[in-house]
Amino acid sequence: MRKLSLDNLNKFFAAVAESKTIYLPVDQKDGSAKYAKWAEGTEWSNALNTVRSPKDLFFPQTEDLMEFKTEGKNIEIIDIRKESEDFVIFGVRACDVKSFEVLDRVFLSEPVDSFYASRREHAIIVALACTRPSETCFCTTFGIDATEPAGDVSAWKTDSALYLKANTEKGEAFLKSIEALTEDADTAEVDAQKTKTAEIMKKLPLADLTTDAFGGGKTEELWNNPVWDEMSQTCLGCGTCTFVCPTCQCYDIKDFNTGNGVIRYRCWDSCMYSEFTRMAHGNNRLSQKERFRQRFMHKLVYYPENNEGLFSCVGCGRCLAKCPISMNIVKVMKKIGGDK
Amino acid sequence: MQKITRDQLITKAVELLSNGTVSAVLGWKKGEFDYDITPAVFTTEEEINNGFVYNDFCGANFSKYLVAKTKKLEGKILVFLKPCDSYSFNQLLTEHRFDREKVYAVGIGCEGMADVVKLKNKVDGIVSIDYNDDGMYVDTLYDGTVKVDYAEVMAERCINCKSKKCVAYDELLGEDGEVIDSARFDEVASLEAMTPDERFAFWQGELSRCIRCNACRDACPACTCEKCVFDNPGSGVENKAPVTSFEEQMFHIIRAFHVAGRCTDCGECSRVCPQNIPLHLLNRKFIKDMNECYGEYQAGAEVGSRAPLVDYTEGDLEPGEVFERGENDA
Ligand code: SF4
Ligand code: SF4
Numbered sequence A: 001m002r003k004l005s006l007d008n009l010n011k012f013f014a015a016v017a018e019s020k021t022i023y024l025p026v027d028q029k030d031g032s033a034k035y036a037k038w039a040e041g042t043e044w045s046n047a048l049n050t051v052r053s054p055k056d057l058f059f060p061q062t063e064d065l066m067e068f069k070t071e072g073k074n075i076e077i078i079d080i081r082k083e084s085e086d087f088v089i090f091g092v093r094a095c096d097v098k099s100f101e102v103l104d105r106v107f108l109s110e111p112v113d114s115f116y117a118s119r120r121e122h123a124i125i126v127a128l129a130c131t132r133p134s135e136t137c138f139c140t141t142f143g144i145d146a147t148e149p150a151g152d153v154s155a156w157k158t159d160s161a162l163y164l165k166a167n168t169e170k171g172e173a174f175l176k177s178i179e180a181l182t183e184d185a186d187t188a189e190v191d192a193q194k195t196k197t198a199e200i201m202k203k204l205p206l207a208d209l210t211t212d213a214f215g216g217g218k219t220e221e222l223w224n225n226p227v228w229d230e231m232s233q234t235c236l237g238c239g240t241c242t243f244v245c246p247t248c249q250c251y252d253i254k255d256f257n258t259g260n261g262v263i264r265y266r267c268w269d270s271c272m273y274s275e276f277t278r279m280a281h282g283n284n285r286l287s288q289k290e291r292f293r294q295r296f297m298h299k300l301v302y303y304p305e306n307n308e309g310l311f312s313c314v315g316c317g318r319c320l321a322k323c324p325i326s327m328n329i330v331k332v333m334k335k336i337g338g339d340k
Numbered sequence B: 001m002q003k004i005t006r007d008q009l010i011t012k013a014v015e016l017l018s019n020g021t022v023s024a025v026l027g028w029k030k031g032e033f034d035y036d037i038t039p040a041v042f043t044t045e046e047e048i049n050n051g052f053v054y055n056d057f058c059g060a061n062f063s064k065y066l067v068a069k070t071k072k073l074e075g076k077i078l079v080f081l082k083p084c085d086s087y088s089f090n091q092l093l094t095e096h097r098f099d100r101e102k103v104y105a106v107g108i109g110c111e112g113m114a115d116v117v118k119l120k121n122k123v124d125g126i127v128s129i130d131y132n133d134d135g136m137y138v139d140t141l142y143d144g145t146v147k148v149d150y151a152e153v154m155a156e157r158c159i160n161c162k163s164k165k166c167v168a169y170d171e172l173l174g175e176d177g178e179v180i181d182s183a184r185f186d187e188v189a190s191l192e193a194m195t196p197d198e199r200f201a202f203w204q205g206e207l208s209r210c211i212r213c214n215a216c217r218d219a220c221p222a223c224t225c226e227k228c229v230f231d232n233p234g235s236g237v238e239n240k241a242p243v244t245s246f247e248e249q250m251f252h253i254i255r256a257f258h259v260a261g262r263c264t265d266c267g268e269c270s271r272v273c274p275q276n277i278p279l280h281l282l283n284r285k286f287i288k289d290m291n292e293c294y295g296e297y298q299a300g301a302e303v304g305s306r307a308p309l310v311d312y313t314e315g316d317l318e319p320g321e322v323f324e325r326g327e328n329d330a
């Protein structure tokens, strides 16, 4: 394990930034945090997590795919892909690191999404252990250890230092590149922090939430549950839950007429929207109940069914904090699981 | 803290359900942490006793739900209206958006609601909340029990409440209040005092956080088009995500203009925004301008009133004068 004195933090960012773009959580004007590029003077946020998840850096909200130019009867197809360069995402929480695995299984399975794949290959993820989880956190439900985040490098922040441990070759190369700023360290301080955080994790209000009622093969059992009617009654269909969710992965591909050609782009879509997966005959989910059911069944039943039991929720709590009507996956899991 | 209690509302709801006046109740349902309350439809006494709550986090405005619920449900639906909700209720009636006969409205006084974002910025790890006369006692994960004054966490829209008067109801619980001479236009005035460049920078900064989730539109009681132009693939402006920041601003400006004169200044748009964008200021500016140019007008104050923008009186400002105002602003 290596240790970086917090006094050297800015030197560390500067050293990394010399060769790579580095994204890290920074405070926004309204008090919340977002991922932003580091530049001289940028302050690393203390926030537990960002409103928008770091998935944006692999799967941006909008992205141009290709361009068509027409001249007479000729159509020229232009590849407008920009080459990715190496970049670092710093300070990613354990839940969000896990979300990359959920996304990988979608975008990196055949046919591989080359836009996503290129960014994934070029990214170095420096993950940060949590010490002050929020009441809305329930990563443990999905077997995620907030004190030992995955990623290319795991990091622990104490009052005076940042401890760093490489988990992958990429991570090792990264630590090597900043070796001059760090020193060898034992794990005593990190171990103490982990024990302390683990105690807090046990006391979180959602600590006893289980996935017992869910998983692959449950479609028939859960499909007609009256809970869907009841809980979707006041859902606005706004899609906030899907846009802040680190694992939501649906997108739409659209053409934009530029006047003398067409730009084909993709943008996030939401199963909560009336225009989602619209086909020639219209939308196959006509009511908000059906759309609402889709979101939770996808995360808790369909996805695990196709991915060896892996759920596509990581317990980050963003939807709990941001839904305008405070409806969320925890309420659904408890209601169906019979907890309340 | 609210003077109206949960028990009062439950008693009223159960009474109206059991005597057959209504067949369903729109109310607030308890959540996991006492602040995460969900609007819900209750149809039995048992459901009400188990889940109905009322406290300082019951800010959601139910009026818009009536558009869909009155179409769907048999019989009447009971709705509780805080003063600001009652303006939205009237405005929806003015626009013939639901059948008044299918609603039983109970007006309830309001002491001002809390803003969960303000609370969370103050207190970490909220486990539960107790409401006492002298403040909220918040049980936390890290700092034991923390006392928070109601005033410290009151929502902006409630600090600048325009009226404590319920303008629509079949029955009123508690005492009715008065229209208030509030300071709600002060922030608009400070925006007006900026140079155009500063103002542009202000809005660009705020709107740059927008994730285009549409929560502002979906919660707004004035946004009740069956098919929003931004959801309609045939409209040519449909988009699920802004391609450029210009487009993002267009969304907000178009929405603001579309509800101009109909916006009651209920504040729902800003309350629901996950990025805390002060959207209500856009229409508050319009309201201020309309008041100055065409005389005081409050949307939803009564049913059937004509908004200045769709009305003509001889005293109306001439187009040239409007143009000059714009010139002076620029
Ligand atoms: S669950 Fe909440 S955030 Fe999601 S669409 Fe419904 S109202 Fe919006
Ligand atoms: S469903 Fe909610 S808690 Fe789960 S990963 Fe998505 S935003 Fe986080």
Ligand code: SF4
Residues within 6 Å of the ligand: A048, A049, A093, A094, A095, A096, A130, A133, A134, A137, A138, A139, A140, A145, A146, A314, A315, A316, A317
């Ligand atoms: S859900 Fe877990 S990993 Fe994510 S921020 Fe909370 S404690 Fe950390």
Ligand code: SF4
Residues within 6 Å of the ligand: B209, B210, B211, B212, B213, B214, B215, B216, B217, B272, B273, B274, B275, B276, B277, B279
């Ligand atoms: S609620 Fe906020 S983030 Fe969502 S579309 Fe409206 S302004 Fe944008």
Ligand code: SF4
Residues within 6 Å of the ligand: B219, B220, B221, B222, B223, B259, B262, B263, B264, B265, B266, B267, B268, B269, B270, B279, B280, B283
């Ligand atoms: S624009 Fe905002 S303040 Fe005006 S009616 Fe709609 S939600 Fe209320």
